[in-house]
Amino acid sequence: MAKADKIFGILLMLAITLLVFVNLIIGEAEIPNSAIFAILGGDASDNPVWPYIVENRLHRSITAVLAGGGLAVSGLILQVFFRNPLAGPGVLGVTSGASLGVGVVILGGISLSAQYGAWLHIVAGLIGALSVLALLMFLSQFIRSAITLLVIGLMLVFLTSAIIDVLYLWANETNTRSFVVWGLGSYEGLSQLDLLSLASFVIIPFAGALFLVKPLNALLLGPDYAASVGTKLKQTRLLIICITGIIAASITVYCGPISFIGIAVPQLVRRIIRTPNHAILLPIVFLAGAFLGISADLIVRLTANLLPLNTVTALIGAPVIIWTIIKLNKSYAQV
Amino acid sequence: MLRFKDMDIQINGRSLVRTKSMELGSGIIALVGSNGSGKSTFIRTILGRHAEYKGEISLFEEPIGSIDKNELAKLIAVVFSQGNVFGDIKVRNVLGMGRLPYLNHFAQEKEKDIEIIDKVVGLLELENLLEKSFNHLSDGQRQLVMIGRALVQDTPVILLDEPGAFLDVVNKHKVMTALRKIANEQEKIILFSTHSFTFLDEICDRVLLIDKGGVKELSPSVGFENQVLTHFGIIE
Numbered sequence: 001m002a003k004a005d006k007i008f009g010i011l012l013m014l015a016i017t018l019l020v021f022v023n024l025i026i027g028e029a030e031i032p033n034s035a036i037f038a039i040l041g042g043d044a045s046d047n048p049v050w051p052y053i054v055e056n057r058l059h060r061s062i063t064a065v066l067a068g069g070g071l072a073v074s075g076l077i078l079q080v081f082f083r084n085p086l087a088g089p090g091v092l093g094v095t096s097g098a099s100l101g102v103g104v105v106i107l108g109g110i111s112l113s114a115q116y117g118a119w120l121h122i123v124a125g126l127i128g129a130l131s132v133l134a135l136l137m138f139l140s141q142f143i144r145s146a147i148t149l150l151v152i153g154l155m156l157v158f159l160t161s162a163i164i165d166v167l168y169l170w171a172n173e174t175n176t177r178s179f180v181v182w183g184l185g186s187y188e189g190l191s192q193l194d195l196l197s198l199a200s201f202v203i204i205p206f207a208g209a210l211f212l213v214k215p216l217n218a219l220l221l222g223p224d225y226a227a228s229v230g231t232k233l234k235q236t237r238l239l240i241i242c243i244t245g246i247i248a249a250s251i252t253v254y255c256g257p258i259s260f261i262g263i264a265v266p267q268l269v270r271r272i273i274r275t276p277n278h279a280i281l282l283p284i285v286f287l288a289g290a291f292l293g294i295s296a297d298l299i300v301r302l303t304a305n306l307l308p309l310n311t312v313t314a315l316i317g318a319p320v321i322i323w324t325i326i327k328l329n330k331s332y333a334q335v
Numbered sequence: 336m337l338r339f340k341d342m343d344i345q346i347n348g349r350s351l352v353r354t355k356s357m358e359l360g361s362g363i364i365a366l367v368g369s370n371g372s373g374k375s376t377f378i379r380t381i382l383g384r385h386a387e388y389k390g391e392i393s394l395f396e397e398p399i400g401s402i403d404k405n406e407l408a409k410l411i412a413v414v415f416s417q418g419n420v421f422g423d424i425k426v427r428n429v430l431g432m433g434r435l436p437y438l439n440h441f442a443q444e445k446e447k448d449i450e451i452i453d454k455v456v457g458l459l460e461l462e463n464l465l466e467k468s469f470n471h472l473s474d475g476q477r478q479l480v481m482i483g484r485a486l487v488q489d490t491p492v493i494l495l496d497e498p499g500a501f502l503d504v505v506n507k508h509k510v511m512t513a514l515r516k517i518a519n520e521q522e523k524i525i526l527f528s529t530h531s532f533t534f535l536d537e538i539c540d541r542v543l544l545i546d547k548g549g550v551k552e553l554s555p556s557v558g559f560e561n562q563v564l565t566h567f568g569i570i571e
Contacts, residue, residue, distance in 0.1 A: 214435055221418070221429070227384060228382060228408060229432060230405035230408035231404070275428070279442055279443070
Protein backbone atom coordinates (compact mmCIF):
# COMPACT_ATOMS: atom_id res chain seq x y z
CA MET A 1 0.00 0.00 0.00
CA ALA A 2 1.47 3.30 -1.09
CA LYS A 3 2.10 5.91 1.57
CA ALA A 4 -0.17 8.48 -0.07
CA ASP A 5 -3.08 6.01 -0.08
CA LYS A 6 -2.57 5.31 3.61
CA ILE A 7 -2.55 9.01 4.46
CA PHE A 8 -5.70 9.51 2.41
CA GLY A 9 -7.40 6.67 4.31
CA ILE A 10 -6.38 8.05 7.69
CA LEU A 11 -7.52 11.56 6.74
CA LEU A 12 -10.92 10.17 5.74
CA MET A 13 -11.25 8.34 9.05
CA LEU A 14 -10.38 11.48 11.01
CA ALA A 15 -12.82 13.54 8.96
CA ILE A 16 -15.61 11.00 9.50
CA THR A 17 -14.99 10.93 13.27
CA LEU A 18 -15.02 14.72 13.35
CA LEU A 19 -18.30 14.90 11.41
CA VAL A 20 -19.93 12.32 13.68
CA PHE A 21 -19.06 14.55 16.65
CA VAL A 22 -20.33 17.66 14.90
CA ASN A 23 -23.56 15.83 14.15
CA LEU A 24 -23.89 14.90 17.82
CA ILE A 25 -23.35 18.44 19.01
CA ILE A 26 -25.49 20.48 16.65
CA GLY A 27 -29.24 20.16 16.23
CA GLU A 28 -32.54 21.82 16.91
CA ALA A 29 -32.42 20.96 20.58
CA GLU A 30 -29.68 22.93 22.31
CA ILE A 31 -27.79 20.54 24.55
CA PRO A 32 -24.64 21.66 26.39
CA ASN A 33 -21.50 19.91 25.12
CA SER A 34 -20.64 18.74 28.62
CA ALA A 35 -24.00 16.98 28.85
CA ILE A 36 -23.41 15.28 25.47
CA PHE A 37 -20.07 13.87 26.58
CA ALA A 38 -21.60 12.81 29.89
CA ILE A 39 -24.39 10.95 28.07
CA LEU A 40 -21.92 9.27 25.70
CA GLY A 41 -19.93 8.24 28.75
CA GLY A 42 -23.04 6.59 30.10
CA ASP A 43 -23.75 9.14 32.85
CA ALA A 44 -27.11 10.70 33.60
CA SER A 45 -27.75 14.29 32.53
CA ASP A 46 -29.82 17.22 33.81
CA ASN A 47 -32.58 16.83 31.26
CA PRO A 48 -34.18 13.36 30.93
CA VAL A 49 -35.04 14.04 27.24
CA TRP A 50 -31.44 14.66 26.21
CA PRO A 51 -30.16 11.06 26.25
CA TYR A 52 -32.96 10.20 23.85
CA ILE A 53 -32.03 13.02 21.48
CA VAL A 54 -28.33 12.20 21.60
CA GLU A 55 -29.08 8.56 20.92
CA ASN A 56 -31.11 9.61 17.90
CA ARG A 57 -28.28 11.78 16.60
CA LEU A 58 -25.79 8.98 17.13
CA HIS A 59 -27.97 6.47 15.29
CA ARG A 60 -28.45 8.92 12.47
CA SER A 61 -24.68 9.46 12.15
CA ILE A 62 -23.88 5.75 12.12
CA THR A 63 -26.65 5.19 9.56
CA ALA A 64 -25.14 7.92 7.38
CA VAL A 65 -21.69 6.29 7.57
CA LEU A 66 -23.03 2.82 6.75
CA ALA A 67 -25.32 4.01 3.96
CA GLY A 68 -22.74 6.24 2.28
CA GLY A 69 -19.99 3.65 2.53
CA GLY A 70 -22.21 0.76 1.44
CA LEU A 71 -23.62 2.54 -1.61
CA ALA A 72 -20.16 3.67 -2.71
CA VAL A 73 -18.74 0.14 -2.47
CA SER A 74 -21.72 -1.26 -4.31
CA GLY A 75 -21.17 1.37 -7.03
CA LEU A 76 -17.46 0.56 -7.30
CA ILE A 77 -18.10 -3.15 -7.81
CA LEU A 78 -20.83 -2.56 -10.39
CA GLN A 79 -18.67 -0.09 -12.31
CA VAL A 80 -15.87 -2.63 -12.63
CA PHE A 81 -18.21 -5.47 -13.52
CA PHE A 82 -20.05 -3.53 -16.20
CA ARG A 83 -16.83 -1.75 -17.21
CA ASN A 84 -18.67 1.51 -17.04
CA PRO A 85 -17.76 4.54 -14.95
CA LEU A 86 -21.39 5.62 -15.00
CA ALA A 87 -22.79 2.43 -13.47
CA GLY A 88 -24.08 2.34 -9.93
CA PRO A 89 -26.95 0.91 -7.91
CA GLY A 90 -29.11 3.95 -8.74
CA VAL A 91 -28.49 4.20 -12.48
CA LEU A 92 -28.81 0.48 -13.11
CA GLY A 93 -32.21 0.29 -11.45
CA VAL A 94 -31.09 -1.80 -8.46
CA THR A 95 -32.28 0.86 -6.02
CA SER A 96 -35.50 1.17 -8.01
CA GLY A 97 -36.04 -2.57 -7.78
CA ALA A 98 -35.70 -2.30 -4.01
CA SER A 99 -38.04 0.71 -4.04
CA LEU A 100 -40.67 -1.27 -5.90
CA GLY A 101 -40.45 -4.03 -3.30
CA VAL A 102 -40.71 -1.55 -0.46
CA GLY A 103 -43.48 0.30 -2.31
CA VAL A 104 -45.62 -2.80 -2.48
CA VAL A 105 -45.24 -3.28 1.27
CA ILE A 106 -45.73 0.36 2.39
CA LEU A 107 -48.58 1.09 -0.02
CA GLY A 108 -50.11 -2.18 1.11
CA GLY A 109 -50.29 -0.59 4.55
CA ILE A 110 -47.42 -2.22 6.44
CA SER A 111 -45.04 0.33 7.95
CA LEU A 112 -41.43 -0.27 8.92
CA SER A 113 -42.33 -0.15 12.61
CA ALA A 114 -45.24 -2.63 12.32
CA GLN A 115 -44.86 -6.15 13.68
CA TYR A 116 -42.44 -8.01 11.35
CA GLY A 117 -42.54 -4.76 9.34
CA ALA A 118 -38.75 -4.43 9.10
CA TRP A 119 -38.34 -8.01 7.89
CA LEU A 120 -41.10 -7.68 5.33
CA HIS A 121 -39.50 -4.47 4.05
CA ILE A 122 -36.08 -6.11 3.78
CA VAL A 123 -37.32 -9.24 2.05
CA ALA A 124 -39.39 -7.21 -0.40
CA GLY A 125 -36.51 -4.81 -1.05
CA LEU A 126 -34.09 -7.69 -1.59
CA ILE A 127 -36.40 -9.47 -4.00
CA GLY A 128 -36.77 -6.26 -6.01
CA ALA A 129 -33.06 -5.40 -6.08
CA LEU A 130 -31.80 -8.91 -6.80
CA SER A 131 -34.33 -9.46 -9.61
CA VAL A 132 -33.20 -6.29 -11.37
CA LEU A 133 -29.52 -7.23 -10.96
CA ALA A 134 -30.03 -10.78 -12.15
CA LEU A 135 -31.94 -9.49 -15.20
CA LEU A 136 -29.17 -6.99 -16.01
CA MET A 137 -26.41 -9.59 -15.64
CA PHE A 138 -28.35 -11.97 -17.86
CA LEU A 139 -28.79 -9.28 -20.51
CA SER A 140 -25.15 -8.17 -20.21
CA GLN A 141 -24.08 -11.48 -21.74
CA PHE A 142 -25.76 -10.54 -25.01
CA ILE A 143 -25.25 -6.79 -24.96
CA ARG A 144 -21.70 -5.74 -25.59
CA SER A 145 -22.23 -1.99 -25.49
CA ALA A 146 -22.01 -0.57 -21.99
CA ILE A 147 -24.17 2.42 -22.96
CA THR A 148 -26.98 0.13 -24.14
CA LEU A 149 -26.94 -1.65 -20.82
CA LEU A 150 -27.11 1.66 -18.95
CA VAL A 151 -30.07 2.70 -21.06
CA ILE A 152 -31.79 -0.59 -20.17
CA GLY A 153 -31.01 0.13 -16.50
CA LEU A 154 -32.55 3.59 -16.85
CA MET A 155 -35.63 2.09 -18.53
CA LEU A 156 -35.97 -0.26 -15.56
CA VAL A 157 -35.90 2.83 -13.31
CA PHE A 158 -38.79 4.33 -15.30
CA LEU A 159 -40.63 1.02 -15.42
CA THR A 160 -40.50 0.45 -11.66
CA SER A 161 -41.56 4.01 -10.95
CA ALA A 162 -44.47 3.60 -13.38
CA ILE A 163 -45.53 0.41 -11.60
CA ILE A 164 -45.38 2.29 -8.30
CA ASP A 165 -47.58 5.02 -9.81
CA VAL A 166 -50.09 2.32 -10.67
CA LEU A 167 -49.91 1.00 -7.11
CA TYR A 168 -50.87 4.46 -5.82
CA LEU A 169 -54.32 3.84 -7.33
CA TRP A 170 -55.08 1.35 -4.60
CA ALA A 171 -53.26 3.00 -1.72
CA ASN A 172 -54.90 5.28 0.82
CA GLU A 173 -53.68 8.79 1.61
CA THR A 174 -51.66 7.91 4.72
CA ASN A 175 -49.73 5.10 3.05
CA THR A 176 -49.09 7.16 -0.07
CA ARG A 177 -47.75 10.00 2.05
CA SER A 178 -45.44 7.77 4.03
CA PHE A 179 -44.06 6.21 0.83
CA VAL A 180 -43.42 9.63 -0.74
CA VAL A 181 -41.61 10.81 2.40
CA TRP A 182 -39.53 7.60 2.41
CA GLY A 183 -38.62 8.30 -1.22
CA LEU A 184 -36.99 11.63 -0.32
CA GLY A 185 -34.31 9.73 1.57
CA SER A 186 -33.30 10.16 5.20
CA TYR A 187 -30.96 8.65 7.74
CA GLU A 188 -33.41 9.47 10.50
CA GLY A 189 -35.47 7.37 12.84
CA LEU A 190 -33.68 4.02 13.00
CA SER A 191 -34.16 2.13 16.25
CA GLN A 192 -31.27 0.27 17.81
CA LEU A 193 -32.55 -2.97 16.30
CA ASP A 194 -32.95 -1.39 12.85
CA LEU A 195 -29.41 -0.06 13.07
CA LEU A 196 -28.05 -3.44 14.04
CA SER A 197 -29.84 -5.06 11.14
CA LEU A 198 -28.64 -2.39 8.68
CA ALA A 199 -25.09 -2.74 9.99
CA SER A 200 -25.04 -6.48 9.46
CA PHE A 201 -26.59 -6.20 5.98
CA VAL A 202 -23.83 -3.76 5.00
CA ILE A 203 -20.79 -5.06 6.86
CA ILE A 204 -21.15 -8.80 6.22
CA PRO A 205 -21.46 -8.42 2.42
CA PHE A 206 -18.61 -5.87 2.53
CA ALA A 207 -16.43 -8.46 4.26
CA GLY A 208 -17.52 -10.90 1.53
CA ALA A 209 -16.40 -8.37 -1.07
CA LEU A 210 -12.83 -8.89 0.11
CA PHE A 211 -13.04 -12.28 -1.65
CA LEU A 212 -13.67 -10.30 -4.82
CA VAL A 213 -10.35 -8.45 -4.68
CA LYS A 214 -8.57 -10.65 -7.24
CA PRO A 215 -11.56 -11.10 -9.58
CA LEU A 216 -12.22 -7.34 -9.57
CA ASN A 217 -8.57 -6.58 -10.31
CA ALA A 218 -8.67 -9.10 -13.16
CA LEU A 219 -11.95 -7.74 -14.55
CA LEU A 220 -10.25 -4.40 -15.20
CA LEU A 221 -8.77 -6.19 -18.23
CA GLY A 222 -12.19 -7.39 -19.40
CA PRO A 223 -13.89 -10.77 -18.92
CA ASP A 224 -11.76 -12.67 -21.47
CA TYR A 225 -8.46 -11.68 -19.91
CA ALA A 226 -9.94 -12.09 -16.41
CA ALA A 227 -10.82 -15.72 -17.18
CA SER A 228 -7.29 -16.30 -18.48
CA VAL A 229 -5.75 -15.30 -15.15
CA GLY A 230 -7.93 -17.72 -13.23
CA THR A 231 -11.16 -15.79 -12.53
CA LYS A 232 -14.20 -18.03 -12.26
CA LEU A 233 -16.60 -15.76 -14.11
CA LYS A 234 -19.91 -17.41 -13.19
CA GLN A 235 -19.04 -17.61 -9.51
CA THR A 236 -17.83 -14.00 -9.54
CA ARG A 237 -21.01 -12.80 -11.22
CA LEU A 238 -23.16 -14.55 -8.61
CA LEU A 239 -21.11 -13.13 -5.75
CA ILE A 240 -21.35 -9.63 -7.23
CA ILE A 241 -25.15 -9.89 -7.58
CA CYS A 242 -25.52 -10.99 -3.96
CA ILE A 243 -23.10 -8.51 -2.43
CA THR A 244 -24.15 -5.36 -4.30
CA GLY A 245 -27.82 -6.36 -4.22
CA ILE A 246 -27.95 -6.98 -0.46
CA ILE A 247 -26.04 -3.79 0.38
CA ALA A 248 -28.05 -1.53 -1.92
CA ALA A 249 -31.39 -3.11 -1.00
CA SER A 250 -30.95 -2.90 2.77
CA ILE A 251 -29.81 0.72 2.62
CA THR A 252 -32.76 1.57 0.38
CA VAL A 253 -35.17 -0.10 2.80
CA TYR A 254 -33.94 1.89 5.80
CA CYS A 255 -32.95 5.21 4.23
CA GLY A 256 -34.96 5.45 1.01
CA PRO A 257 -33.54 5.44 -2.51
CA ILE A 258 -30.41 7.59 -2.07
CA SER A 259 -29.06 8.77 -5.39
CA PHE A 260 -25.62 9.71 -6.71
CA ILE A 261 -23.37 8.51 -3.85
CA GLY A 262 -22.94 5.08 -5.43
CA ILE A 263 -21.88 6.45 -8.80
CA ALA A 264 -19.95 9.59 -7.83
CA VAL A 265 -17.71 8.34 -5.00
CA PRO A 266 -15.79 5.62 -6.93
CA GLN A 267 -15.11 8.25 -9.62
CA LEU A 268 -13.68 10.72 -7.14
CA VAL A 269 -11.55 8.09 -5.41
CA ARG A 270 -10.09 6.83 -8.69
CA ARG A 271 -9.01 10.38 -9.44
CA ILE A 272 -7.22 10.67 -6.11
CA ILE A 273 -5.56 7.27 -5.71
CA ARG A 274 -4.29 5.46 -8.77
CA THR A 275 -3.89 1.90 -7.51
CA PRO A 276 -5.94 -0.69 -9.42
CA ASN A 277 -5.81 -3.06 -6.43
CA HIS A 278 -9.24 -3.51 -4.89
CA ALA A 279 -7.71 -4.63 -1.62
CA ILE A 280 -7.02 -0.89 -1.18
CA LEU A 281 -9.84 0.54 -3.33
CA LEU A 282 -12.68 -1.25 -1.52
CA PRO A 283 -11.92 0.11 2.00
CA ILE A 284 -10.97 3.58 0.73
CA VAL A 285 -14.15 3.83 -1.35
CA PHE A 286 -16.16 2.75 1.70
CA LEU A 287 -14.55 5.51 3.80
CA ALA A 288 -15.01 8.12 1.08
CA GLY A 289 -18.66 7.12 0.68
CA ALA A 290 -19.13 7.31 4.45
CA PHE A 291 -17.56 10.77 4.42
CA LEU A 292 -19.84 11.99 1.63
CA GLY A 293 -22.83 10.33 3.27
CA ILE A 294 -22.36 12.07 6.57
CA SER A 295 -21.34 15.39 4.96
CA ALA A 296 -24.59 15.37 2.99
CA ASP A 297 -26.50 14.74 6.20
CA LEU A 298 -24.72 17.59 7.94
CA ILE A 299 -25.95 19.92 5.20
CA VAL A 300 -29.48 18.55 5.63
CA ARG A 301 -29.30 19.22 9.36
CA LEU A 302 -27.86 22.71 8.88
CA THR A 303 -31.03 23.56 6.91
CA ALA A 304 -33.07 22.28 9.86
CA ASN A 305 -34.08 19.19 7.86
CA LEU A 306 -35.80 21.34 5.24
CA LEU A 307 -33.71 20.05 2.35
CA PRO A 308 -34.30 16.36 1.58
CA LEU A 309 -31.20 14.15 1.56
CA ASN A 310 -31.61 13.30 -2.13
CA THR A 311 -31.57 16.97 -3.07
CA VAL A 312 -28.21 17.39 -1.35
CA THR A 313 -26.65 14.23 -2.85
CA ALA A 314 -27.85 15.34 -6.30
CA LEU A 315 -26.29 18.78 -5.83
CA ILE A 316 -22.95 17.16 -5.02
CA GLY A 317 -23.17 14.12 -7.28
CA ALA A 318 -24.56 15.43 -10.56
CA PRO A 319 -21.59 17.75 -11.31
CA VAL A 320 -19.18 14.87 -10.65
CA ILE A 321 -21.04 12.73 -13.16
CA ILE A 322 -21.12 15.45 -15.82
CA TRP A 323 -17.37 15.87 -15.30
CA THR A 324 -16.93 12.10 -15.68
CA ILE A 325 -18.82 12.04 -18.97
CA ILE A 326 -16.59 14.82 -20.33
CA LYS A 327 -13.49 12.90 -19.25
CA LEU A 328 -14.92 9.59 -20.46
CA ASN A 329 -13.56 9.63 -24.00
CA LYS A 330 -10.03 10.24 -22.84
CA SER A 331 -9.30 7.81 -20.07
CA TYR A 332 -11.78 4.99 -20.13
CA ALA A 333 -12.42 1.93 -22.15
CA GLN A 334 -14.39 2.72 -25.28
CA VAL A 335 -18.07 2.83 -24.44
CA MET B 336 3.53 -30.60 -24.51
CA LEU B 337 0.08 -29.75 -25.89
CA ARG B 338 -1.55 -32.88 -27.30
CA PHE B 339 -4.74 -33.29 -29.35
CA LYS B 340 -6.36 -36.64 -29.90
CA ASP B 341 -9.45 -37.24 -32.07
CA MET B 342 -10.33 -33.63 -31.41
CA ASP B 343 -13.52 -32.25 -32.92
CA ILE B 344 -14.39 -28.68 -31.95
CA GLN B 345 -18.04 -27.93 -32.58
CA ILE B 346 -20.38 -24.96 -32.59
CA ASN B 347 -24.05 -25.79 -31.96
CA GLY B 348 -23.42 -29.42 -32.87
CA ARG B 349 -21.74 -28.54 -36.17
CA SER B 350 -18.13 -29.63 -36.54
CA LEU B 351 -15.71 -26.72 -36.97
CA VAL B 352 -12.13 -28.00 -36.59
CA ARG B 353 -11.03 -31.63 -36.49
CA THR B 354 -7.70 -33.33 -36.07
CA LYS B 355 -6.90 -37.02 -35.53
CA SER B 356 -3.70 -36.52 -33.64
CA MET B 357 -1.38 -33.58 -33.16
CA GLU B 358 1.36 -32.56 -30.78
CA LEU B 359 2.73 -29.09 -30.15
CA GLY B 360 6.07 -28.64 -28.41
CA SER B 361 8.11 -25.54 -27.66
CA GLY B 362 8.69 -23.06 -30.44
CA ILE B 363 6.65 -20.58 -32.43
CA ILE B 364 3.68 -22.08 -34.19
CA ALA B 365 1.48 -20.02 -36.50
CA LEU B 366 -2.16 -20.79 -37.10
CA VAL B 367 -3.43 -19.61 -40.47
CA GLY B 368 -6.75 -19.97 -42.25
CA SER B 369 -9.46 -17.83 -43.81
CA ASN B 370 -12.03 -15.83 -41.84
CA GLY B 371 -14.43 -18.04 -39.92
CA SER B 372 -12.22 -21.12 -40.33
CA GLY B 373 -12.16 -21.55 -36.55
CA LYS B 374 -8.80 -20.13 -35.50
CA SER B 375 -10.23 -18.10 -32.62
CA THR B 376 -12.48 -20.91 -31.46
CA PHE B 377 -9.49 -23.26 -31.56
CA ILE B 378 -7.60 -20.88 -29.27
CA ARG B 379 -10.59 -20.40 -26.97
CA THR B 380 -10.95 -24.18 -26.71
CA ILE B 381 -7.36 -24.64 -25.55
CA LEU B 382 -7.98 -21.80 -23.07
CA GLY B 383 -10.88 -23.76 -21.61
CA ARG B 384 -13.37 -21.08 -22.70
CA HIS B 385 -15.12 -23.14 -25.37
CA ALA B 386 -16.37 -26.38 -23.91
CA GLU B 387 -18.15 -27.85 -26.94
CA TYR B 388 -15.66 -30.36 -28.32
CA LYS B 389 -15.14 -34.10 -28.55
CA GLY B 390 -11.92 -36.03 -28.10
CA GLU B 391 -9.05 -35.05 -25.90
CA ILE B 392 -6.94 -31.94 -25.52
CA SER B 393 -4.25 -32.39 -22.91
CA LEU B 394 -1.48 -30.26 -21.53
CA PHE B 395 1.41 -32.16 -19.95
CA GLU B 396 -0.72 -35.33 -20.02
CA GLU B 397 -3.62 -33.70 -18.18
CA PRO B 398 -6.96 -33.05 -19.98
CA ILE B 399 -7.45 -29.25 -20.01
CA GLY B 400 -11.09 -29.61 -18.97
CA SER B 401 -10.12 -31.17 -15.66
CA ILE B 402 -7.52 -28.56 -14.67
CA ASP B 403 -8.63 -26.02 -12.05
CA LYS B 404 -9.08 -22.51 -13.55
CA ASN B 405 -6.40 -20.95 -11.38
CA GLU B 406 -3.95 -23.77 -12.12
CA LEU B 407 -4.70 -23.48 -15.83
CA ALA B 408 -3.82 -19.78 -15.56
CA LYS B 409 -0.34 -20.83 -14.42
CA LEU B 410 0.00 -22.99 -17.56
CA ILE B 411 -1.56 -20.92 -20.34
CA ALA B 412 -1.43 -17.16 -20.92
CA VAL B 413 -3.23 -15.37 -23.71
CA VAL B 414 -3.00 -12.20 -25.79
CA PHE B 415 -6.05 -11.02 -27.74
CA SER B 416 -6.00 -8.72 -30.75
CA GLN B 417 -7.12 -5.75 -28.72
CA GLY B 418 -6.70 -4.79 -25.09
CA ASN B 419 -8.81 -2.23 -23.26
CA VAL B 420 -8.46 -1.70 -19.57
CA PHE B 421 -11.13 -0.08 -17.45
CA GLY B 422 -9.90 3.13 -15.87
CA ASP B 423 -6.69 5.07 -15.79
CA ILE B 424 -4.21 2.28 -15.11
CA LYS B 425 -0.44 2.43 -15.29
CA VAL B 426 1.44 0.04 -17.57
CA ARG B 427 3.32 -1.29 -14.53
CA ASN B 428 0.01 -2.32 -12.97
CA VAL B 429 -1.27 -3.91 -16.18
CA LEU B 430 1.88 -6.03 -16.28
CA GLY B 431 1.31 -6.91 -12.62
CA MET B 432 -2.10 -8.43 -13.51
CA GLY B 433 -0.17 -11.33 -15.00
CA ARG B 434 0.86 -12.35 -11.48
CA LEU B 435 -2.75 -12.66 -10.23
CA PRO B 436 -2.89 -16.48 -10.36
CA TYR B 437 0.06 -16.59 -7.94
CA LEU B 438 -1.05 -13.89 -5.46
CA ASN B 439 -2.94 -14.18 -2.16
CA HIS B 440 -6.51 -12.96 -1.62
CA PHE B 441 -5.37 -9.36 -1.23
CA ALA B 442 -3.35 -9.46 -4.45
CA GLN B 443 -0.11 -8.45 -2.76
CA GLU B 444 3.00 -8.73 -4.93
CA LYS B 445 5.93 -10.47 -3.26
CA GLU B 446 9.60 -9.94 -4.06
CA LYS B 447 9.60 -12.83 -6.52
CA ASP B 448 6.64 -11.37 -8.43
CA ILE B 449 8.37 -8.01 -8.71
CA GLU B 450 11.55 -9.74 -9.90
CA ILE B 451 9.67 -11.53 -12.69
CA ILE B 452 7.94 -8.32 -13.78
CA ASP B 453 11.28 -6.45 -13.87
CA LYS B 454 12.81 -9.19 -16.00
CA VAL B 455 10.01 -8.96 -18.58
CA VAL B 456 10.30 -5.17 -18.61
CA GLY B 457 13.97 -5.57 -19.47
CA LEU B 458 13.36 -8.22 -22.11
CA LEU B 459 10.73 -6.18 -24.01
CA GLU B 460 12.36 -2.81 -23.22
CA LEU B 461 9.24 -1.37 -21.61
CA GLU B 462 11.10 0.83 -19.09
CA ASN B 463 9.89 4.13 -20.54
CA LEU B 464 6.25 3.08 -20.55
CA LEU B 465 5.90 1.86 -16.96
CA GLU B 466 4.43 5.03 -15.46
CA LYS B 467 2.22 5.81 -18.47
CA SER B 468 -1.51 5.17 -18.54
CA PHE B 469 -2.24 2.04 -20.59
CA ASN B 470 -5.17 3.57 -22.45
CA HIS B 471 -3.01 6.48 -23.61
CA LEU B 472 -0.55 4.19 -25.43
CA SER B 473 -0.51 3.55 -29.17
CA ASP B 474 -1.98 0.26 -30.42
CA GLY B 475 1.51 -1.17 -30.94
CA GLN B 476 2.68 -0.23 -27.46
CA ARG B 477 -0.49 -1.67 -25.93
CA GLN B 478 0.05 -4.95 -27.72
CA LEU B 479 3.66 -5.14 -26.53
CA VAL B 480 2.48 -4.50 -22.97
CA MET B 481 -0.16 -7.22 -23.27
CA ILE B 482 2.51 -9.65 -24.52
CA GLY B 483 4.60 -8.55 -21.55
CA ARG B 484 1.64 -9.24 -19.27
CA ALA B 485 1.34 -12.75 -20.72
CA LEU B 486 5.08 -13.32 -20.12
CA VAL B 487 4.73 -12.09 -16.54
CA GLN B 488 2.16 -14.85 -16.10
CA ASP B 489 5.18 -17.17 -16.47
CA THR B 490 3.39 -20.01 -18.29
CA PRO B 491 4.82 -22.74 -20.51
CA VAL B 492 2.15 -21.93 -23.12
CA ILE B 493 1.26 -18.56 -24.65
CA LEU B 494 -1.65 -18.27 -27.08
CA LEU B 495 -2.08 -15.15 -29.21
CA ASP B 496 -5.29 -14.50 -31.14
CA GLU B 497 -4.29 -12.31 -34.09
CA PRO B 498 -1.85 -10.23 -32.07
CA GLY B 499 -1.02 -8.06 -35.07
CA ALA B 500 -4.56 -7.49 -36.37
CA PHE B 501 -4.71 -3.80 -35.46
CA LEU B 502 -1.05 -2.98 -35.97
CA ASP B 503 0.80 -1.25 -38.79
CA VAL B 504 3.77 -2.93 -40.46
CA VAL B 505 6.35 -1.40 -38.16
CA ASN B 506 4.53 -2.38 -34.97
CA LYS B 507 3.68 -5.79 -36.35
CA HIS B 508 7.37 -6.32 -36.97
CA LYS B 509 8.17 -5.24 -33.40
CA VAL B 510 5.64 -7.67 -31.94
CA MET B 511 6.86 -10.56 -34.08
CA THR B 512 10.51 -9.90 -33.26
CA ALA B 513 9.61 -9.83 -29.58
CA LEU B 514 7.93 -13.25 -29.92
CA ARG B 515 11.01 -14.67 -31.66
CA LYS B 516 13.20 -13.27 -28.92
CA ILE B 517 11.05 -14.90 -26.25
CA ALA B 518 11.10 -18.23 -28.08
CA ASN B 519 14.88 -18.08 -28.41
CA GLU B 520 15.43 -17.31 -24.74
CA GLN B 521 12.74 -19.41 -23.08
CA GLU B 522 11.31 -22.83 -23.87
CA LYS B 523 7.69 -22.00 -24.47
CA ILE B 524 4.91 -23.19 -26.72
CA ILE B 525 3.88 -20.02 -28.54
CA LEU B 526 0.82 -20.47 -30.73
CA PHE B 527 -0.54 -17.49 -32.61
CA SER B 528 -3.22 -17.04 -35.23
CA THR B 529 -2.56 -14.58 -38.02
CA HIS B 530 -3.70 -13.23 -41.35
CA SER B 531 -0.37 -11.78 -42.36
CA PHE B 532 1.95 -14.27 -44.01
CA THR B 533 5.01 -12.12 -44.55
CA PHE B 534 6.51 -13.00 -41.18
CA LEU B 535 5.89 -16.71 -41.32
CA ASP B 536 9.25 -17.80 -42.74
CA GLU B 537 11.17 -15.30 -40.66
CA ILE B 538 9.90 -16.26 -37.23
CA CYS B 539 7.89 -19.50 -37.23
CA ASP B 540 9.09 -22.99 -36.43
CA ARG B 541 5.85 -24.58 -37.59
CA VAL B 542 2.77 -23.45 -39.46
CA LEU B 543 -0.66 -25.02 -39.12
CA LEU B 544 -3.28 -24.37 -41.77
CA ILE B 545 -6.93 -24.74 -40.83
CA ASP B 546 -8.95 -25.45 -43.94
CA LYS B 547 -12.26 -27.21 -44.63
CA GLY B 548 -12.45 -28.22 -40.98
CA GLY B 549 -9.09 -29.96 -40.89
CA VAL B 550 -5.68 -28.98 -39.54
CA LYS B 551 -2.83 -29.36 -42.02
CA GLU B 552 0.80 -28.93 -41.09
CA LEU B 553 2.92 -27.16 -43.72
CA SER B 554 6.29 -28.59 -44.57
CA PRO B 555 9.22 -26.48 -43.39
CA SER B 556 11.37 -27.48 -46.37
CA VAL B 557 9.53 -25.16 -48.80
CA GLY B 558 8.76 -21.55 -47.80
CA PHE B 559 5.71 -21.23 -45.50
CA GLU B 560 4.50 -18.03 -47.13
CA ASN B 561 4.62 -19.51 -50.61
CA GLN B 562 2.74 -22.61 -49.52
CA VAL B 563 -0.05 -20.59 -47.88
CA LEU B 564 -0.39 -18.26 -50.85
CA THR B 565 -0.41 -21.23 -53.25
CA HIS B 566 -2.99 -23.01 -51.14
CA PHE B 567 -5.40 -20.09 -51.35
CA GLY B 568 -4.74 -19.75 -55.08
CA ILE B 569 -3.17 -16.32 -54.73
CA ILE B 570 -0.02 -17.41 -56.53
CA GLU B 571 0.49 -20.32 -58.89
